[in-house]
Amino acid sequence: MFADYGYFSNRLSCECIRNPTLKILVPVKRVVDYNVKVRVKADGSGVDISNVKMSMNPFDEIAVEEAVRQKETGVATEVIAVSCGISQCQETLRTAMAIGADRGILIETAVELEPLAVAKLLKALVDKERPQLIILGKQAIDDDSNQTGQMLAALAGMPQATFASRVTLEGSTAVVSREVDGGAETLSLTLPAVVTTDLRLNEPRYVTLPNIMKAKKKSLEIIKPDDLGVDVTPRLKIMKFVEPTTRSAGIKVPDVKTLVEKLKIEAKAL
Amino acid sequence: MSILVIAEHNNAALHRATLNAVAAATQIGGDVHLLIAGHEASGAAADATKVGGVTKVLYVDAEAYAHALPENLAALVVSLAQPYSHVIAASTAVGKNFMPRVAALLDCAQISEVVAIKAADTFVRPIYAGNALATVRSVDPVKVLTVRTTAFDAASLEGSAPLESVPAAAPYERARFVDQELTKSSRPELAAANIVVSGGRGMQNGDNFKLLDALADKLGAAVGASRAAVDAGFVPNDYQVGQTGKIVAPQLYIAVGISGAIQHLAGMKDSKVIVAINKDNEAPIFQVADYGLAADLFDAVPALTEALD
Numbered sequence: 001m002f003a004d005y006g007y008f009s010n011r012l013s014c015e016c017i018r019n020p021t022l023k024i025l026v027p028v029k030r031v032v033d034y035n036v037k038v039r040v041k042a043d044g045s046g047v048d049i050s051n052v053k054m055s056m057n058p059f060d061e062i063a064v065e066e067a068v069r070q071k072e073t074g075v076a077t078e079v080i081a082v083s084c085g086i087s088q089c090q091e092t093l094r095t096a097m098a099i100g101a102d103r104g105i106l107i108e109t110a111v112e113l114e115p116l117a118v119a120k121l122l123k124a125l126v127d128k129e130r131p132q133l134i135i136l137g138k139q140a141i142d143d144d145s146n147q148t149g150q151m152l153a154a155l156a157g158m159p160q161a162t163f164a165s166r167v168t169l170e171g172s173t174a175v176v177s178r179e180v181d182g183g184a185e186t187l188s189l190t191l192p193a194v195v196t197t198d199l200r201l202n203e204p205r206y207v208t209l210p211n212i213m214k215a216k217k218k219s220l221e222i223i224k225p226d227d228l229g230v231d232v233t234p235r236l237k238i239m240k241f242v243e244p245t246t247r248s249a250g251i252k253v254p255d256v257k258t259l260v261e262k263l264k265i266e267a268k269a270l
Numbered sequence: 271m272s273i274l275v276i277a278e279h280n281n282a283a284l285h286r287a288t289l290n291a292v293a294a295a296t297q298i299g300g301d302v303h304l305l306i307a308g309h310e311a312s313g314a315a316a317d318a319t320k321v322g323g324v325t326k327v328l329y330v331d332a333e334a335y336a337h338a339l340p341e342n343l344a345a346l347v348v349s350l351a352q353p354y355s356h357v358i359a360a361s362t363a364v365g366k367n368f369m370p371r372v373a374a375l376l377d378c379a380q381i382s383e384v385v386a387i388k389a390a391d392t393f394v395r396p397i398y399a400g401n402a403l404a405t406v407r408s409v410d411p412v413k414v415l416t417v418r419t420t421a422f423d424a425a426s427l428e429g430s431a432p433l434e435s436v437p438a439a440a441p442y443e444r445a446r447f448v449d450q451e452l453t454k455s456s457r458p459e460l461a462a463a464n465i466v467v468s469g470g471r472g473m474q475n476g477d478n479f480k481l482l483d484a485l486a487d488k489l490g491a492a493v494g495a496s497r498a499a500v501d502a503g504f505v506p507n508d509y510q511v512g513q514t515g516k517i518v519a520p521q522l523y524i525a526v527g528i529s530g531a532i533q534h535l536a537g538m539k540d541s542k543v544i545v546a547i548n549k550d551n552e553a554p555i556f557q558v559a560d561y562g563l564a565a566d567l568f569d570a571v572p573a574l575t576e577a578l579d
Contacts, residue, residue, distance in 0.1 A: 037532055038398045047402050115370070116379050141513065143397055145382045150340065150370035159341055159445035162367050165507070175448070179507050181363040181461070181516070183452035185337070190444035199497070199514055200507055235379035239392065239405040247539060250560035256573040259545065259563050267560065269465075269522040269543040270489070270578070 021077040022169070024067040025131035026101065027122055028060040028083050030092040031142040044240040056092045059137025061099070062197040065204040066167060067135050068100030075169045076133070078102050082125060084118050086110055090220060097215035098207040104220040109232060111225075115143075117232035119151035124228035126156050131192065133174065138163050138196040149196035159189040165200040271300035271390065273356040275324075276347060278364050279306060279314035281336065286462050287360035289321060289424035294417040295358050296323040296425065297387045303328055303354075304431070307346055307438075309336035319433055322426035332438035337450075338364050341442035344371035349439045351376060351412060355390070361416035361517075362461075369416050378410035383517075385421035399513040399536035419461060420519035420540060453506050460509070463492035465522045468511055468538070469504070470496035472527020472548065472567055476504040481571045482526060488578045494518065494538075496528045512537035527567050530555030547571065 032038055033053040041048050056064075070076040081096035083089040084107040093104035107121050126134065139146035153160035161167075161176035165184065168175045174189045179198045207215075225232045253259045263270045273295045278285040288304070295302045302323055306315045307330045318327045328350065334342040347368075351357055357372060359365035361383045373380035385403070386394035392407045393415065460466065467486045469479055479493070486493045494516070495509040511518055513536040523541035528534060530546070530553055538544070539558055546559035549566050556562040563570055 032398070034533070038401050040402045047398060114379055116374060116377075119374055139514070141399065144399065144513070145370075145380070146366050147370035147373070147380050147382060150367065151374035151380075153341075154344060154371040154374035159442070160367075160371070161445075162340075163363065179363070180450070182459075182508055183450060183506070185450035186448040187339075188446045188448050193444075198507075199501075235408065235410050236381070237407040237409065239407055242403050242405075244396070244400060244403050244539075247544070247558045249557045250544075250562065252556070252562045252564060255565075256563070256570055256577055259561055259574065260577045262561055263522070263543070263545070267522075267543045 022075060022133070023078045023080065023129065023131040024070060024076045025126065025129060025134045026060070026063050026067045026079060026081050026096065027118070027134070027136050027148070028064060028081055028092050028096050029057040029137070029140045030054050030083065030085060030089045031057045031140055034058055034141055040241045040243045044242060046241055054088070056095050057137050057140045059139060059197050059199070061204040062199065062201050063135040063137050064096045064099045064101060065202050066197060069202065070169060071100065080105060080129060080131065082107065082122065084109065084113055084121050093220055094212070094215050095207060097218045098211045099205060103218055106220065106222045107225060107228070108222050109225050111232050112234060113232055114234050114236060115145045115147035115151055116235065117230070118148050119155055120230045121225060121228060121232065122152045123155040124230050126152070133169070133191060134194045136194070136196045138198055149194050153194035156194070158192055158194050160194045161187050161189055162196040163198045164195050165198050167195055167201070271298070271355045272353060273298060273300055273302050273358060274305060274347070274350065274354040275302060276305045276307070276343070276357070276359040277314065277318055278360055278362055279308060279311060279317070281308045281311040282313040284314050284317035284321070285362070286424065286459070287362050287419045290419035290422045291358050291360040291417050292321050292323055292425040293422040294384065294387060294415070295356065297422070298356060298390050300355070301325045305347070305350065306330070307335040307343060309333050315433060319431045320427045320429050321431070322429040324429050324431040327431050327433045328436045329433050330436050330438050332441070334438060334441040337447040338368065339442070339445055339447060340368035340371050341445050342439065343368040344375060345439040345442065347372045348375045350436060354412060356413045356415065358415045358417060360419050362419070365416045369414060373414040376412050376414065378412050378414050379408060380414045380416065381406060381408060382416050384415050384417045399532050400539065401532070418517060420517055453508055457486060458490065458492045460492045460494055460511070461516050461518055463518070464520050465489045465491035465524070466494050466511070466518050466520045466538070466541070467491045467524045467526065468494035468496065468528060469499050469526050470528030471498035471502065473499055473504055479505055481568070485571055485575045488575055496534045525555050525559070526571060528555055529553045530558065
């Protein structure tokens, strides 16, 4: 059952030393805009996202920005954006191309994809495209899973650096600073590798109208999970969704003295 | 049914978050084994044998495990996973890093940030920055979970589990630890503190956080921050409380100069008592605060510190 994970294969790393091109793959997700406060449907069957504003996941914007910067400094030669999901994800890919990605790939499916399914789709695409670096957001702000990058690294037998705040590419090595509980740490990874972005990595640029127009002319390939031979059947059954118990507003106190009294006597919090 | 919990530690001692993960495991029921993978980690292993509810401690000592590199840790866990129905770790930076790797190698979905256990295969987790709770049932042979530490009481330290050495997995060569830079603080750890004092953009600069330090010292509290304060460079990143930072649920949370964006509320709205000090009477933070004081923080915080004498 736990046979070959590709852990000890050096095949890819040898190839990338010989290869003068450095391709970066950036997976991007279309999610409810971060400013929207979603509501659970009254029957508990889901979260109501009809007619709400959708945007690129903020962490993925940072991933695209990072890849484009690596290209602008001459380290990377090509940036490919990929999204998995419904047809409308093409808009997200166009945004990535307006930031500076060279081309886009949509893996189109109507199935609600779990991180494991996305990781498998990306693994199949990595086998095809052979990027030396894959930069993902550390988590999507809808499912808050924080899994896909790590899962992809595992399936592809690649090293990973999650929650990155700085990425430096030197030859066949990526030196990555990452955010950990209590501070920061630095890792050195042999390419090809997977990196996931923290908010601190960079400040994504605004997309300009000329760049949006240019992005419309860039190549956008559409493939299906079947083309990649990947089964995307969900492993988790959603039983129900509920609203969390809401906190109601308490009281306003007029001054510090009253606040201390309330905390000591009423709330017993001091 | 038996459950493997992967301990978090710094080799010398067990991390407190492990106790919450063990507590979640004991709620499921069955044998709970605790894995200590480290380097010269006899201190952490000794701590682990005392954790209540643990029936056996598995101990691996190898240099590969000195810094919890996910490639090494995941390969080890997968090599041990065969008899277990559940594999559990705390949803800390370390747990979030290696556990999805374990799940993928086992070809199982992972359920992140579990806040409640309904049955051995059914779990509750927050989505959309905590604005919805999803109950999910796993059909996988092994349930791979990370648990939100603030949702489970810590296991006791009154156990006496036997220690068993297990072999290391082959080391992974393509990832190397270079160095680390930890924020030094004599205050309690943010995620585990009973009282948290947090500052936001309203603090105006890093120097003004001294006001919060003084208040925190009086209260024996940890100091946190909103993303705005972190992004502005007032305090280090690991102070951040919120959807993308730390999730806290202390007895008392004092939010100073924090407006209360969705992403910040996601990290603190399960606190027992919330106090907001903000000069903007309309700030959204007042909608969740038990006690709100609409005042200038530069007057109110020193006055509060003084009033606690």
